[in-house]
Amino acid sequence: MMIIRILTCLLLLAIFMYCFVIAIKTRKLIYKMTHPTKFNYEINTKTPYTYKKFDFITRDGIKLSGIDYQPKTACKGTILVFHFLGGSKEAILIFVDFLLMNGYRILSFDNRNHGESDTAQKIKVNLRMDFNAFYEKIKSMGIEGPFGAMGFSMGATQAFWAMDEYDDINAVVIDSGPLIYVKKYFNYVLNIKKIKNPVCRAAFLFVFLHYIGFTRMSKKTINVLKNLNGKNVLMIHGEKDNIITLENAKLAYELVKSNNASIWLVPHSRHLTNKYLKPKEYEERIVEFFNKNIAVELNYEKNSSNIS
Template structure:
């Protein structure tokens, strides 16, 4: 019986390609991006967020991930890499990174494994997604010569960004990653697993909430994915190098807790980076940019200026 429950839970966690498979089968690549933009326009968000409608994006596949790129008409070697959230896609993160084009960046957005146009696989809420990020950076360095790379991540993408900043290797130095913008991350994978399942299966959540330790074991034994491979607190203690991160979160976020961003910020103080944080009083999950556009952009400008000093 327990194995049956595990199979159901794993299937629920990995239903992330269902909507995107339909979209990519029935619409052109460009029109899918337009659909995302049009939906935001209907909400009345700031035009600076949606002004990319009609701009030329290039879609391609590299190894196991789907990628879109935008080359700034003002020639530049600076790149912004966008990391989307769980059950989302590269189109949504591309829109959220679009404002960086005005600041002189090219933009790359990619699909995590089992999302969008990437290959099927297992969603791991961090470890596999970190490998996808490395693949995206490898793509940039094979095809371009970035002088500077910034990362901007949302929810699962924000956690992946924060994780990547702490893994003690030379990858990000050699790839010229200079900073990150972390929007609405979680601090622990096991806690966000509970949240995802609570939203996905509210009627049976109380019956399965005590099985999470076994579920993590199941992921490792049957799928070879160690969800707990990277312990953030230990990585911070062990690592002496990182890149600066600007944290955004909202107190009204019902998916990830704003205190998780605060915890990241406080724990990272020992790294002595030029980190910044801003907690908004209002705004739904990963909606700070659309809810508080002026302040959001102002803080990004302040953060980037501080990095130059």
């Protein structure tokens, strides 16, 4: 009897240790994904624009960092830009510098755990809370619409949500997004990271899909897209995108499809490589889209605010 008890205790201890190791491994992976490495991006001050940085606070007390890029020519519109996972308000500049050269003002910010914004210890993603705080800060600075918006990958979700929530966001450009088929995406992530342990995979998927809330986020995005039917939307997606696959973009387009929405599928392009492969057409399509939908005759001094 004593031997059986000892063996039972050893078995339970082994199971506990196994689960503990799996939990630690899973948490490290989850934390790393929700807290990507921050990189410093240099801003090229020789280009024809100026910039100012500003800070603001979210409802849960996280300090975020924003930036206001202004063209040196007369400003004909303002575009809010939402960055990709692991990106920043500086990293997006190589994707949107042509808009500055065409007279558009660019406002962007670092989501929590990115760039110069604070790092939150919690692993839950708060994309909506972050862009709400960003929008409220912009309005408090006296910057008025109509606005355009541009979202890259992760930022595509924020751009769509923002358009649904704020009436003065009149046109949205999406590059390599949004993510809708979340379970397929996270299985892809696990495969890339060569996580084969079934318990670890199950724990990872449960946390991301249900605790962090990507399943809810996907459902919300679908509902938002239905609400945006008839809105001015330009979607750009690589036909060979293996991260946010083409089926995500096709579903999103079907939900917003109207005479005011269009989709450009870039041949041979992968994730966030559309501008790199088709730079001239990429820039021309986006400038034409914003010129048509948000460009107005503006007094530059009137629409430039003092944020010092």
